[in-house]
Amino acid sequence: MSTNKSRAKSLWKKVLLVGDSLTQFGFSKDGSYASLLADYLQRKCDVINRGFSGYNSKWCKIILPDILNEFDPEDIALATIFLGANDSNLPENKRQHVPLADYKQDLKDMVDMMMKKGIPKEKIVLISPPACDEKAWKKFCLESSRYKDFTKCNLTAGKYADVCLDAARECGTKSVDFYGNMMKRDDWQDLLCDGLHLSAAGSLLLFKLLKPAVDQTTSELPLVFPNFNDVDIEDLHGCLKPFPE
Numbered sequence: 711m712s713t714n715k716s717r718a719k720s721l722w723k724k725v726l727l728v729g730d731s732l733t734q735f736g737f738s739k740d741g742s743y744a745s746l747l748a749d750y751l752q753r754k755c756d757v758i759n760r761g762f763s764g765y766n767s768k769w770c771k772i773i774l775p776d777i778l779n780e781f782d783p784e785d786i787a788l789a790t791i792f793l794g795a796n797d798s799n800l801p802e803n804k805r806q807h808v809p810l811a812d813y814k815q816d817l818k819d820m821v822d823m824m825m826k827k828g829i830p831k832e833k834i835v836l837i838s839p840p841a842c843d844e845k846a847w848k849k850f851c852l853e854s855s856r857y858k859d860f861t862k863c864n865l866t867a868g869k870y871a872d873v874c875l876d877a878a879r880e881c882g883t884k885s886v887d888f889y890g891n892m893m894k895r896d897d898w899q900d901l902l903c904d905g906l907h908l909s910a911a912g913s914l915l916l917f918k919l920l921k922p923a924v925d926q927t928t929s930e931l932p933l934v935f936p937n938f939n940d941v942d943i944e945d946l947h948g949c950l951k952p953f954p955e
Contacts, residue, residue, distance in 0.1 A: 720785045721934050721952045723755045725924070728770065728777065728820075729792035732840070732908060733761025741908040746917040747924065753933045755787050766796040766808045767816035774823050783828030788927045790920070791820055794839030795906060798870040803861035810873055817877040835923050836878040837886045838871035840902070840912070841893055847905025862906065868893070886919045 727733050727744055736744025736759050748757040760777050762770065770793060793816075797808035808816065817836060824834055841864055848860040871889030878885035892898045892915070899905075901912030908916065934952050942949040 720756075720782070722785075723787035723928070723931055724781060724785050725751065725755050725757045725928075726777075726781065726786055726789040727757065727759050727761065727792065728774065728790065729761045729837075730765045730770075730796050731761065731763035732795055733759060733790075733792050734763045735907060736761060736913075740903045740910050741913055742910060743908065743913040743916040743920070746913065747920065750917075750921070750924070751928060753935070754928055754931045761792075764796060764806065765793075766806050767793045767813050767820070768797075768808050771816045771820050771823075774820055778823065778827045778829075786829050786833060787931065788833050788835065788924060789824055789829055790835045790837055791817060792837040792839075793817070794867070794870040794874055795842075798839055798842075798862070798867045800861040800863060800866065803859060807861075810869060813870060814873045814877050817874060818881055821877070821881045821883055831882045832884070833927055834881075834883040835886060835920065836874050836881075836883055837916070837920075838874040838889045839867055840906075840908070841889050841898055842867045843899040843902050843905040845905070846899065846902065850904040850906070884923045886916070886923070888916060888919060891915065891919060 725747060727736060732741060733744070735741035737748075744757055744759050751757060762773070794813065796806040797813045799807045801807050821831065821834055821836070825831055842862045844862060844864055847862050851860045868889055871887065875885050875887055892901055892912075895901070901909055901915055903909040903912075932953055935950060
Protein backbone atom coordinates (compact mmCIF):
# COMPACT_ATOMS: atom_id res chain seq x y z
CA MET A 711 0.00 0.00 0.00
CA SER A 712 1.44 3.36 -1.01
CA THR A 713 2.19 5.83 1.77
CA ASN A 714 2.16 8.80 -0.62
CA LYS A 715 -0.74 11.13 -0.03
CA SER A 716 -1.87 13.95 -2.26
CA ARG A 717 -1.62 17.31 -0.56
CA ALA A 718 -3.66 20.40 -1.23
CA LYS A 719 -1.43 23.22 -2.36
CA SER A 720 -0.93 25.63 0.51
CA LEU A 721 -1.52 29.33 0.08
CA TRP A 722 1.12 30.06 2.69
CA LYS A 723 4.79 29.20 2.35
CA LYS A 724 6.41 27.57 5.37
CA VAL A 725 9.41 28.34 7.54
CA LEU A 726 10.30 24.98 9.11
CA LEU A 727 12.21 25.02 12.40
CA VAL A 728 13.81 21.70 13.39
CA GLY A 729 15.65 21.31 16.68
CA ASP A 730 15.66 20.51 20.37
CA SER A 731 14.13 22.34 23.36
CA LEU A 732 15.50 25.68 22.16
CA THR A 733 13.17 25.25 19.20
CA GLN A 734 10.33 23.56 21.09
CA PHE A 735 10.21 26.57 23.41
CA GLY A 736 10.29 28.94 20.43
CA PHE A 737 6.74 30.15 21.05
CA SER A 738 7.18 30.51 24.81
CA LYS A 739 7.46 33.79 26.68
CA ASP A 740 11.25 33.72 26.93
CA GLY A 741 12.38 31.43 24.13
CA SER A 742 10.26 33.38 21.68
CA TYR A 743 12.36 33.54 18.52
CA ALA A 744 9.75 31.49 16.63
CA SER A 745 7.05 33.93 17.76
CA LEU A 746 9.15 36.83 16.51
CA LEU A 747 9.56 35.11 13.16
CA ALA A 748 5.84 34.37 12.95
CA ASP A 749 5.01 37.99 13.72
CA TYR A 750 7.52 39.24 11.16
CA LEU A 751 6.17 36.92 8.46
CA GLN A 752 2.44 37.32 9.06
CA ARG A 753 0.35 36.83 5.94
CA LYS A 754 3.40 35.57 4.06
CA CYS A 755 4.55 32.38 5.79
CA ASP A 756 3.49 29.95 8.47
CA VAL A 757 6.25 29.24 10.98
CA ILE A 758 6.22 25.52 11.74
CA ASN A 759 7.84 24.48 15.02
CA ARG A 760 9.26 20.97 15.08
CA GLY A 761 11.37 21.16 18.23
CA PHE A 762 11.88 18.20 20.56
CA SER A 763 13.09 18.84 24.09
CA GLY A 764 16.08 16.72 25.08
CA TYR A 765 16.71 15.39 21.57
CA ASN A 766 20.14 15.30 19.96
CA SER A 767 21.22 15.13 16.32
CA LYS A 768 21.23 11.32 16.31
CA TRP A 769 17.58 11.18 17.34
CA CYS A 770 16.46 14.05 15.11
CA LYS A 771 18.10 12.48 12.09
CA ILE A 772 15.89 9.43 12.58
CA ILE A 773 12.64 11.39 12.83
CA LEU A 774 13.43 13.97 10.14
CA PRO A 775 11.96 11.94 7.24
CA ASP A 776 8.60 11.77 9.02
CA ILE A 777 8.72 15.53 9.55
CA LEU A 778 9.60 16.27 5.94
CA ASN A 779 6.83 13.98 4.67
CA GLU A 780 4.29 16.45 6.07
CA PHE A 781 5.17 19.11 3.51
CA ASP A 782 5.40 19.80 -0.18
CA PRO A 783 9.03 20.92 -0.56
CA GLU A 784 7.90 23.69 -2.90
CA ASP A 785 6.06 25.22 0.06
CA ILE A 786 9.23 25.48 2.18
CA ALA A 787 10.57 29.03 2.04
CA LEU A 788 13.27 28.31 4.64
CA ALA A 789 14.28 25.42 6.91
CA THR A 790 16.50 25.70 9.99
CA ILE A 791 18.36 23.00 11.90
CA PHE A 792 19.22 24.12 15.44
CA LEU A 793 20.94 21.29 17.32
CA GLY A 794 23.98 20.73 19.50
CA ALA A 795 22.93 21.95 22.93
CA ASN A 796 22.29 18.34 23.97
CA ASP A 797 24.91 16.68 21.76
CA SER A 798 27.60 18.77 23.47
CA ASN A 799 26.91 17.32 26.90
CA LEU A 800 30.04 15.67 28.27
CA PRO A 801 30.52 11.93 27.55
CA GLU A 802 29.34 10.89 31.01
CA ASN A 803 25.87 11.94 29.86
CA LYS A 804 25.46 8.76 27.83
CA ARG A 805 21.84 9.49 27.01
CA GLN A 806 22.37 12.76 25.16
CA HIS A 807 26.08 13.10 24.32
CA VAL A 808 27.01 12.68 20.65
CA PRO A 809 30.72 12.63 19.70
CA LEU A 810 31.87 15.70 17.79
CA ALA A 811 32.53 13.90 14.50
CA ASP A 812 29.19 12.08 14.66
CA TYR A 813 27.38 15.35 15.36
CA LYS A 814 28.92 16.92 12.27
CA GLN A 815 27.98 13.95 10.11
CA ASP A 816 24.44 13.94 11.50
CA LEU A 817 24.00 17.59 10.48
CA LYS A 818 25.33 16.86 7.01
CA ASP A 819 23.03 13.86 6.71
CA MET A 820 20.04 15.97 7.73
CA VAL A 821 20.90 18.60 5.15
CA ASP A 822 21.21 15.85 2.56
CA MET A 823 17.77 14.50 3.52
CA MET A 824 16.24 17.95 3.06
CA MET A 825 17.93 18.43 -0.29
CA LYS A 826 16.83 15.01 -1.54
CA LYS A 827 13.26 15.96 -0.58
CA GLY A 828 13.56 19.00 -2.85
CA ILE A 829 14.56 21.80 -0.46
CA PRO A 830 17.45 23.71 -2.06
CA LYS A 831 20.59 24.18 0.03
CA GLU A 832 20.15 27.96 -0.29
CA LYS A 833 16.96 27.61 1.79
CA ILE A 834 18.60 25.66 4.64
CA VAL A 835 20.19 27.32 7.67
CA LEU A 836 22.31 25.57 10.29
CA ILE A 837 22.27 27.39 13.63
CA SER A 838 25.16 26.73 15.98
CA PRO A 839 24.31 25.76 19.57
CA PRO A 840 24.36 28.55 22.14
CA ALA A 841 26.88 29.21 24.85
CA CYS A 842 26.24 27.70 28.27
CA ASP A 843 26.43 29.63 31.53
CA GLU A 844 27.84 26.77 33.57
CA LYS A 845 27.21 28.34 36.97
CA ALA A 846 23.55 29.11 36.25
CA TRP A 847 22.89 25.76 34.55
CA LYS A 848 24.50 23.80 37.37
CA LYS A 849 22.29 25.61 39.86
CA PHE A 850 19.24 24.87 37.73
CA CYS A 851 20.14 21.18 37.45
CA LEU A 852 20.69 20.81 41.18
CA GLU A 853 17.32 22.40 41.94
CA SER A 854 15.39 20.58 39.21
CA SER A 855 13.67 17.21 39.43
CA ARG A 856 14.05 16.86 35.67
CA TYR A 857 17.72 17.72 35.11
CA LYS A 858 19.57 15.82 37.81
CA ASP A 859 23.09 15.83 36.41
CA PHE A 860 25.30 18.72 35.40
CA THR A 861 27.27 17.67 32.32
CA LYS A 862 27.75 20.89 30.35
CA CYS A 863 30.93 22.82 29.51
CA ASN A 864 30.90 26.14 27.67
CA LEU A 865 34.23 25.52 25.92
CA THR A 866 32.90 22.20 24.66
CA ALA A 867 29.76 23.92 23.41
CA GLY A 868 32.04 26.23 21.44
CA LYS A 869 33.70 23.26 19.74
CA TYR A 870 30.31 21.95 18.64
CA ALA A 871 29.40 25.41 17.38
CA ASP A 872 32.56 25.50 15.24
CA VAL A 873 31.79 22.06 13.80
CA CYS A 874 28.22 23.15 12.99
CA LEU A 875 29.58 26.07 10.97
CA ASP A 876 32.05 23.72 9.26
CA ALA A 877 29.18 21.42 8.30
CA ALA A 878 27.28 24.35 6.78
CA ARG A 879 30.31 25.41 4.74
CA GLU A 880 30.85 21.87 3.47
CA CYS A 881 27.18 21.49 2.54
CA GLY A 882 26.87 24.94 1.00
CA THR A 883 24.02 26.02 3.27
CA LYS A 884 23.53 29.23 5.18
CA SER A 885 24.61 29.35 8.82
CA VAL A 886 24.14 31.43 11.95
CA ASP A 887 27.04 31.61 14.41
CA PHE A 888 24.86 31.96 17.47
CA TYR A 889 27.56 30.88 19.93
CA GLY A 890 30.11 33.27 18.48
CA ASN A 891 27.73 36.22 18.52
CA MET A 892 26.74 35.47 22.09
CA MET A 893 30.34 35.34 23.26
CA LYS A 894 31.08 38.75 21.73
CA ARG A 895 28.88 40.33 24.38
CA ASP A 896 29.94 41.14 27.92
CA ASP A 897 26.40 40.38 29.08
CA TRP A 898 26.07 37.07 27.22
CA GLN A 899 24.82 35.27 30.34
CA ASP A 900 21.73 37.48 30.20
CA LEU A 901 20.82 35.89 26.88
CA LEU A 902 19.94 32.69 28.78
CA CYS A 903 17.09 32.24 31.25
CA ASP A 904 18.55 29.28 33.16
CA GLY A 905 22.09 28.93 31.83
CA LEU A 906 21.09 26.90 28.76
CA HIS A 907 17.70 27.96 27.36
CA LEU A 908 17.07 31.33 25.77
CA SER A 909 15.85 34.41 27.59
CA ALA A 910 13.76 37.01 25.79
CA ALA A 911 16.98 38.90 25.00
CA GLY A 912 18.58 35.75 23.62
CA SER A 913 15.55 35.05 21.47
CA LEU A 914 15.67 38.58 20.09
CA LEU A 915 19.35 38.16 19.22
CA LEU A 916 18.66 34.89 17.40
CA PHE A 917 15.78 36.48 15.49
CA LYS A 918 18.03 39.33 14.38
CA LEU A 919 20.73 36.88 13.28
CA LEU A 920 18.20 34.84 11.28
CA LYS A 921 16.54 37.87 9.71
CA PRO A 922 18.97 38.27 6.74
CA ALA A 923 18.39 34.65 5.66
CA VAL A 924 14.65 35.06 6.18
CA ASP A 925 14.58 38.26 4.15
CA GLN A 926 16.56 36.68 1.33
CA THR A 927 14.06 33.86 0.89
CA THR A 928 10.79 35.63 1.72
CA SER A 929 11.11 39.30 0.73
CA GLU A 930 9.61 38.70 -2.71
CA LEU A 931 6.67 36.69 -1.40
CA PRO A 932 3.34 38.50 -1.68
CA LEU A 933 0.89 38.96 1.13
CA VAL A 934 -1.88 36.36 1.04
CA PHE A 935 -5.15 38.18 0.27
CA PRO A 936 -5.19 41.96 -0.29
CA ASN A 937 -4.66 44.62 2.33
CA PHE A 938 -7.95 45.88 3.73
CA ASN A 939 -7.57 49.31 2.09
CA ASP A 940 -7.12 47.62 -1.31
CA VAL A 941 -10.41 45.74 -1.06
CA ASP A 942 -13.01 46.85 -3.60
CA ILE A 943 -16.20 46.83 -1.55
CA GLU A 944 -18.22 46.97 -4.78
CA ASP A 945 -16.66 43.73 -6.02
CA LEU A 946 -15.81 41.58 -3.01
CA HIS A 947 -15.95 38.25 -4.83
CA GLY A 948 -13.75 39.55 -7.62
CA CYS A 949 -11.31 41.26 -5.29
CA LEU A 950 -10.88 38.85 -2.42
CA LYS A 951 -8.52 36.44 -4.12
CA PRO A 952 -5.43 34.99 -2.40
CA PHE A 953 -3.07 36.58 -4.90
CA PRO A 954 -4.96 39.31 -6.76
CA GLU A 955 -3.52 40.36 -10.11
